[in-house]
Structure formats: C-alpha cells, structure tokens
Amino acid sequence: MSVFDCLVVVLYLAGTLALGIWSGRKVWTIREFAVDPGRFSTVALYATIFATYIGGWSTIGIAEKTFSTGIVMSVISIIGSLDLLLIGIFVAPKMGKFLGNAISPGEVAGLFWGRSGVVMTGVTGMLYSLAGAAVQVSAIGRIFHYMMGVSFELGAWIGFGMLVVYSAFGGIRAVVATDKIQYAVLAFAIPLVTYFAVAGAGGLQTVFTAAPAGNIDISPLWTEPFRYLPILASYLICIINPVWMQRLLMGRDIQQLQKTFCLGTLTVPLAYICATLIGLSALVSSPAIEPSSVMAHTINTIVPIGFKGIVISGLLAVLMSTADSYLNIAGVMLACDVLFSKTAKGAGSREMLRYSRLTTLGLGLLSLVVALYFKDIINIALYFDGFWYSTVAVPIMVSILGYRSTRHAFNWASWVGGGTVALWLIFDMEGKTGIYGFFPGMTLNALLLFGLSAYGKRSGIFTREEEERIRKGMEAVDKLKKLQKKVSRKRPRAKG
Helix, strand or coil, rough: CCCCHHHHHHHHHHHHHHHHHHHHHCCCCCHHHHHHCCCCCHHHHHHHHHHEEEEEHHHHHHHHHHHHHHCCHHHHHHHHHHHHHHHHHHHHCCCCCCCCHHHHCHHHHHHHHHHHHHHHHHHHHHHHHHHHHHHHHHHHHHHHHHHCCHHHHHHHHHHHHHHHHHHHHHHHHHHHHHHHHHHHHHHHHHHHHHHHHHHHHCCCCHHHHCCCCCHCCCCCHHHHHHHHHHHHHHHHHHHCCCCHHHHHHCCCCCCHHHHHHHHHHHHHHEEEHHHHHHHHHHHHCCCCCCCHHHHHHHHCCCCCCCCHHHHHHHHHHHHHHHHHHHHHHHHHHHHHHHHHHCCCCCCCHHHHHHHHHHHHHHHHHHHHHHHCCCCCCCHHHHHHHHHHHHHHHHHHHHHHCCCCCCCCHHHHHHHHHHHHHHHHHCHHHHHHHHCCCCHHHHHCCCCCCHHHHHHHHHCCCCHHHHHHHHHHHHHHHHHHHHHHHHHHHHCCHHHC
C-alpha cells in the first residue's frame, strides 16, 4: 500500500480517536454515559443506528457468504432489515413511558419482572453485546493484517485500544459523535469499492451471467427451510436487542424514534446489495481465492492506489461504529443490571459512572482475548446471541408492546430457553439436525411464557399483589416523568 494511502488511514484513526475523546469530555453522570436521552438530533440518531447496523457481518461477512455459498444469506439479511421498520411502527410508539427514565434494557425489564428480570436481561444482553464487539475487533485485526501488512495481533490491539479509550471515557456521547463521521466515511467507501469490484469483473451484466448458477439461486430458502427460515424469523420476530433498546431509550420523543428507525429500513439494504455484488464479482474474477479473503483481495488487487486508503478507512468505520456501540451497552448492562443493580442510587450516580467505565474497560479486554484466541469467532457470536434470543428477546418485546406476563412464567421461560441452547451446544445438535440452537430455545421460551402466564391468570397464581406491583411500577415511571418535566420547565434556560 502506498504512503499516501497509509497516511489517509492514520489520519482517519487519529481523527476518530480525538473526536471521541473531545465529545465525551463533559460526561458527569451515568445517565449521560449510558443514553443521554433527548440530547441527539434526528440526523445524529439516524447516523448511529445505520452505522451500528452496518457491521462486519453486513459487509465482509455477506461478501464471504455470497462467494462461498451464494446469495441466500444476503436475501435473508435484506428482508431481515425490515426489523427496523417494525421497531419504528410497533415498538417506538410504546416507548414514551421509558424515555428519560430507564438507562438500560435491564431497568426496563425490572418494571415487568423485578430483580430477576433485571439480572437475566443484564447477563444475556452483556453476552450478546460482548460477542458482537469481539467479532468486530477480530475483523479489525484481519483488516490491518491483510491490507496494511501488520500482524493480526497488533491490528486487533490497535482496534481495541482506540475503541476502549473513547468508549470507556465518553460513553454514548463519544459513540454517537464518532458514528456520525464513520457513517459519512462508510457511505462513501462501500459504494466505491463496489464500483471497482464490479468494473474489475467486467461489468454488472458479466457478473450475473458468469457467476455459477448455484450462487445466485435462492431455492435453499424453501428446500432447506429448517436451516434458513429460523434465521429470518430471528430478524423479524426478535426485533429487540440490547443496542436497539439503548437507541430507543436515547430518543427525544416518539416521533423522532419513528423517523430514524423507519429511515434506516430504506438505506440499510443498500449496504447488503453492495456486499453481495462484491462477493459475486470476486467469484467471477478470482474464483480460486479463500472466501475469508474476498474483501481484502478485492481491495489489494482491484482498487487503485490513492483510493485504497479511503476504502480501508471505510471498512474500519464499518467495524468500529458497530464495536463501540456493543462495547458501550455491554459495560452499562454489566455495571447497572448485573454487578451493582442493588446498590445503584439513581441515574445520576457518579459511583455508577465509575463502575460503568471500569466494566467497559474490562469487557473490552475480554473481547480482545476472544478475538485473539478463538478462531471460529462467528460461531461463538451465534452461540452468545442464542442466549439472548432464547431467554429475554421475546418476553421483553411483547411486554413493551403491552402484554403482561407473570414473574414466574418469565423465570421458567428464560431458564428453559437458555438451558435448551446450552444442551444444543453440548450435544452438537446443530451438526446433527442442521438447526441453530436459538430456534428451539426461542420457541420453548415463547410457549412457556404465554402458556404459564395464561394458566397463572386463570388459576390465581398471578395474584392481585403481582398485578399491583406492575401497576405501581408503571405509575412510578409516569410520576417521575411528570416531575422531571415540571422541574425542566422551572429551570431557567442558559443564555446563548
């Protein structure tokens, strides 16, 4: 790579780090660190949603899968991006009672199921987010290794160091500030590398006519339904994950949330289409390369000197914008929902801010260890994701939408769903059946939640005290919100 291209990458990394530190310099409370509700404009909120969604899987992963197995996963991902539209239409209108109050997914769950809901949500959400961060750190190491000639280990350390410094220091303010610049870079770089890849393969028509028929065949969607349809179902049914819950809690009002999530649905599929074209172009022009090197090979051999630095900066933006979001929410959930939820004195606690910074640093180190010492990082991420889908995803989503379940039903559903995933992994049932473990776990979780709640309500197990506890919890949120509005009206506005 030329000196000019290296300079572009170095300047991008230095600028990102400086911006993250500068943006987070006035974070004083855990609320400002975790969600800082109402602070961000609609453009900023959209930028962080898009930049977080378009991670390593959406670009490098889809290009590799298209090259090796075809466009099936790309089609699933494009359809699955409708999850943002579903959040905008169905979930966002229900978030009014939580805006400005809850600072983590666990606090939302605690309103429905008490401390057991807080801890279960915190543990599984932290694992989900930790895995997401580890995947991105691993991909950053690969980018540095394949495209800049440094070792994988050193590249992972560089990526980890940058992410941890501004994520642990500035929290969500630093994450959003860097996401805005990363969105601008990746929105330019990804179409650019797509153009060079397609042109290098002979043009768009050549790509589709010369590509093997099996790689542009979508029939596995219905010929292998038990392998692919559960993945699509996980997109469209479990539309809530820890990062999206955090973005929902960051909103100024319901209208802003609806606009940003619905807009994301219109733009995210474009990134999947670009990654698909890159994979098909590489298959036509260089069919003998390893699938894991599709993106690196395309950039190294096809992108001209002078543009490589921009493209590599774009790929790093893709990965870093996702990793910092996962790392931030993982640290918040570990501190606020798991380790110190009993001792938290409120959203403005300086002590909780210190704890969250320390847990962010610790989880950053753990994500680096996972990235360095586990080669099959994608499958590890799928396993960790499975625990979220099989324990909390369905209960918390339907509860936000208005369904009321018993605490006992939630506990049983969560433990059985999580246990199913664990047994699926221990006995390698995925290899024997071709079905990912999260699907049976999620199915049992939903059946138990609805079944036991219905039985409890009919038999009286779901007592009046339980209903009273839920009612008082929701009323407390409403009272706190009214009080905060009254205080904000009385507070004099600063001049200028």
